[in-house]
Amino acid sequence: MNQFISNLRFSPAIAGAVAMIAAGLIFAVVNVAVQASTMTHGMASSSVAFWQYLIALAFSLPWLLRHGPTGLKTKQLSLHIVRVLLAAAGVQMWVLGLAHVPIWQAIALIMTSPFFVVAGAGLLLKERVDTGRWLAVAVGFAGGMIILAPWSDEFGIATLYPLAAAAFWASASLMTKRLTRTETADTVTVYLLLLLTPVNASVALIDGFQAPAAPVLAIVVAAGALTFLAQYVLARAYCSADAAYLQPFDHLKLPFNVLLGWIVFGFVPVGSMWLGATMIIAASLFIVRREMILEKLTAGTAAASESNAVP
Numbered sequence: 001m002n003q004f005i006s007n008l009r010f011s012p013a014i015a016g017a018v019a020m021i022a023a024g025l026i027f028a029v030v031n032v033a034v035q036a037s038t039m040t041h042g043m044a045s046s047s048v049a050f051w052q053y054l055i056a057l058a059f060s061l062p063w064l065l066r067h068g069p070t071g072l073k074t075k076q077l078s079l080h081i082v083r084v085l086l087a088a089a090g091v092q093m094w095v096l097g098l099a100h101v102p103i104w105q106a107i108a109l110i111m112t113s114p115f116f117v118v119a120g121a122g123l124l125l126k127e128r129v130d131t132g133r134w135l136a137v138a139v140g141f142a143g144g145m146i147i148l149a150p151w152s153d154e155f156g157i158a159t160l161y162p163l164a165a166a167a168f169w170a171s172a173s174l175m176t177k178r179l180t181r182t183e184t185a186d187t188v189t190v191y192l193l194l195l196l197t198p199v200n201a202s203v204a205l206i207d208g209f210q211a212p213a214a215p216v217l218a219i220v221v222a223a224g225a226l227t228f229l230a231q232y233v234l235a236r237a238y239c240s241a242d243a244a245y246l247q248p249f250d251h252l253k254l255p256f257n258v259l260l261g262w263i264v265f266g267f268v269p270v271g272s273m274w275l276g277a278t279m280i281i282a283a284s285l286f287i288v289r290r291e292m293i294l295e296k297l298t299a300g301t302a303a304a305s306e307s308n309a310v311p
Contacts, residue, residue: 055224
């Protein structure tokens with residue numbers, strides 16, 4: 001029994017799953033802190049985004065100092081800038097959404113991001129997307145429409161902010177995928193951390209820069225520190241296990257956010273949210289499963305070709 005527990009404790013798969021769940025929980029706390037700063041205390045969302053990521057950058061400086069000199073070598077500076085602009089737009093839309101809509105609705109809509117990635121890969125990067133994945137994209141977006149409920153009296157333009165964040169972050173992911181064909185992971189990360197803060201600062205200045213007052217200062221500092229921690233834990237998860245294996249654990253961020261939103265703000269999700277979220281999760285799991293099957297087929301074909309090539 002002790003041997004079994006020891007093996008379980010140090011299993012990379014278990015470690016990856018635990019890290020992914022922990023990252024989802026930490027991000028849920030961050031979302032509550034951001035929503036408290038904007039919706040409850042009235043701080044401008046652009047200023048909250050600036051301070052949040054500036055503090056996260058401060059915590060990441062030791063890592064940047066280790067990777068900076070080699071990480072800054074690139075022949076794709078323009079693509080790095082475009083990627084950061086897309087990521088910054090996603091951040092701004094996300095924080096703006098948290099300033100206006102209940103956290104359960106925001107987090108459910110942000111889960112449509114993988115469908116934007118699949119659609120963009122097929123339409124923009126000209127990658128082959130089969131009929132099954134297109135159907136999954138359609139089901140996922142239908143789930144998003146159920147959560148948006150544009151036919152209801154409660155629907156407003158602010159409801160679209162989290163969906164816009166999902167689209168911008170998906171675009172940034174596609175740009176990351178393109179960059180990693182020629183750039184190292186260190187280079188991609190360094191440019192994101194270095195350029196995101198000045199872009200956020202520019203938006204905050206245009207919107208009317210605000211420094212956090214005493215009641216909000218602790219909340220914003222906590223949000224920034226936890227943002228860095230969540231990103232680090234998320235990276236540890238992906239270092240321990242495959243992304244496809246980790247995807248179901250990532251979906252646990254939905255109940256975490258719903259629970260914290262109910263405890264802190266009293267937000268109770270409507271019944272249609274659960275239907276829409278179920279469609280989104282089912283469709284995303286189908287896409288993950290499809291990708292795993294295709295990867296196995298590709299690997300099998302490559303292995304067979306190598307075997308036939310051996311005299």
